[in-house]
Amino acid sequence: MRDQGGGLRVTIRDVANAVGVSTATVSKVLNATGRVSEETRKAVLDAAKRLDFRPNAMARALQSSRSSSVGLLTDDTYGRFSLPLMAGVTEGLIAHGMSVFLCTIDGPPELGATHLDALLQKRVDGLIISGRRVDRLPDIDLSGVPVPIVYALSQGPEHGVTLAPDEKQGARLAVTHLIEIGRRRIAHVTGPERFRVVRERAASWRETLAAHGLASDMAVLNGDWSQRWGHTAVAELFDGRPEAEWPDAVFCGNDQIGHGLVDALRERGIAVPGQVAVIGFDNWHVLAEDSRPPLSSIDMNLPALGREVGLTLMRMIAGEHQAEGTTRLPCTLVRRASTIGPVG
Amino acid sequence: MRDQGGGLRVTIRDVANAVGVSTATVSKVLNATGRVSEETRKAVLDAAKRLDFRPNAMARALQSSRSSSVGLLTDDTYGRFSLPLMAGVTEGLIAHGMSVFLCTIDGPPELGATHLDALLQKRVDGLIISGRRVDRLPDIDLSGVPVPIVYALSQGPEHGVTLAPDEKQGARLAVTHLIEIGRRRIAHVTGPERFRVVRERAASWRETLAAHGLASDMAVLNGDWSQRWGHTAVAELFDGRPEAEWPDAVFCGNDQIGHGLVDALRERGIAVPGQVAVIGFDNWHVLAEDSRPPLSSIDMNLPALGREVGLTLMRMIAGEHQAEGTTRLPCTLVRRASTIGPVG
DNA sequence: ATGTAGTGGTTAAACGATTACTCATGAGAG
């Protein structure tokens, strides 16, 4: 809390005076524009460092109409998806001197408008909109917003630019992996059908099975995104069914379901992965790594996605045209003990 | 992506021209300062709305040396603690028109300096520093930073202003609750001893027991913050010990440990809460609610803490002096099935 | 008539940087 009053902050004029040149010269040196003798260049650089001069970004922004900041709006206060994404965005943008305003806007609907207004007043150069549920966007009116927008995770409007994980490829990765370790009867236990990602992953599960000649007679089991559901799903899969019809692998819609499912299998004395292999989705370490056995999973690479979101937005800010529609980024497989080896 | 070029943005001059007054008058109306006739006031307000005028925050900031933005630095990309905190901070500050730059700075050590530099160039009015581990602060040099700083979650330097959950009170809440439901032999299974919070909670556990005349012969069981540890801790607590010496309750250092512990108890056929009550810490819904039975826990009220952090920083920005040292905010008890009723 | 006070507004100078112009100097060409 030292020298709070901003009065004594060092300006470009202080540097100029220290060297005995004009502010224009200092500016030229610092931005490497115009012609300056090597001698003064050195002197200016030296003085700037000595005085710990930091150009006032507000003045610069006012002059250039570039604030070097962007806003990220999300309705996720939970953090599972937003923060890793955010970390990637930040990392991709800081190299360009950009900082990111994060606005969490769950709460009264006017809150989104308030935040948006604050951001637009601050003249952010661009906006990132990201939803919690990998499904629905935060409910804000973005019409007439005079800066470029990138939608992340959740699907943006038709003519918007959206970046999202490749759900189908992720699901394919999971199912293919299960097939490669010798599984043939692969069930799918997942979240509520109203989620777009649920439908996408289920479709991909079915297609991948078909592509390997393993047309499944099994139905998708939809429930909620909880361990509890993973647990009860085991009953639906195994109860009152001849052992020959048991699945030898389960592809779960997320790691919570996977964790609960693995637990339930263990309690029934069904060996994982010996009798049944299990794979999850999200690669949420706290659940996947600490499951018994540790749960293989599909990682959506959110930090990488975030980086790409940031860079895409940068390009749009620079005036480059970006392809409309949804760009999908690949997921990766993380192998753990729950999918090791062939059927035992 | 419409009218990208900022050239056509409406300024205070446009409003002034539309009404036929000077920019000064418009400014007075909009800021409710100075004297203006009711007639022109109406006209200006009307024109401003009609033109969708948004005062340029950069110009305003330049003029007033107040950027209406603060920076939050954290090394938590994981999100468990940071995002709820952040949500609270944002909520507390948006009412004052403040926006929050979030910088995640795990990675190369110079990254922190880069972000800090970007923030200081943008003339943030204040800074919030928050660590991931509720223990260690991100490693940045903050000496000579010319804006007020609040440390959140993790302990700041001696003469800094820190806000953190009241760990001792939280632990007391947990243990008292267990005593109130009739438990007498209350064990404590927690994280690594090098964590300050681990030591604080353990001390409080012991003190609370003593205060109720239940001096414990049991040692604190230190492990890591995992379900796995909760699971193996059960062996240490119950194996090779006469049933009379078994604990009838366990206070866990976090919900992961609690979750694993409950699992292990169930596997051993020990009833929860019938024979052993279990309570966790953090109230991490994904683990606590979905444990079987659902896990009682201590909630650190991070959004509320975040709000307070934001408001404290506001006050410091306004020049009010804040008490140095650590302010502790109370935790609350969240009762779930794992601590219901007396010993069965 | 003169002074006083209040009203409703305008003017112009900041704030801190960038940048298109201008200018002085000295070197080399004719």
Place this chain on the structure above:
DNA sequence: CTCTCATGAGTAATCGTTTAACCACTACAT
């Protein structure tokens, strides 16, 4: 000895607001 030109630097306008200072005018008391 004058003209041209390259070099290195300074001048001043600008970005969009805020705000202290000022001004014209009316009303009213002295």
